[in-house]
Amino acid sequence: MAVYTYTVDNANLAVQDLSTGESLTDIFTYTITDSDGDTATTTLTITIDGVNDGAQQGAMKSKSWSQA
Numbered sequence: 001m002a003v004y005t006y007t008v009d010n011a012n013l014a015v016q017d018l019s020t021g022e023s024l025t026d027i028f029t030y031t032i033t034d035s036d037g038d039t040a041t042t043t044l045t046i047t048i049d050g051v052n053d054g055a056q057q058g059a060m061k062s063k064s065w066s067q068a
Contacts, residue, residue, distance in 0.1 A: 002032065008048055018050025 006026075008015060014024060026048070031041040 006046055015048060018048065020050055020052045022050040024048045 010016065018024065024047070026046045028044045028046075029041065030044065031039050033039045
């Protein structure tokens with residue numbers, strides 16, 4: 001039995017910018033080999049769906065400008 005772990009990088013701007021209805025796709029091709037040496041190759045597709053995170057307090061930084 002094979003085990004893998006996939007962790008979404010939530011700090012990645014491409015992930016952070018996803019809105020509801022948008023998605024990103026990671027595609028991996030991998031090969032497995034059994035004890036007889038037989039192999040099989042397949043593709044794993046992971047889709048990351050965007051969601052509305054809502055407003056977060058402190059998420060925005062304020063800036064001010066003055067004109068002389």
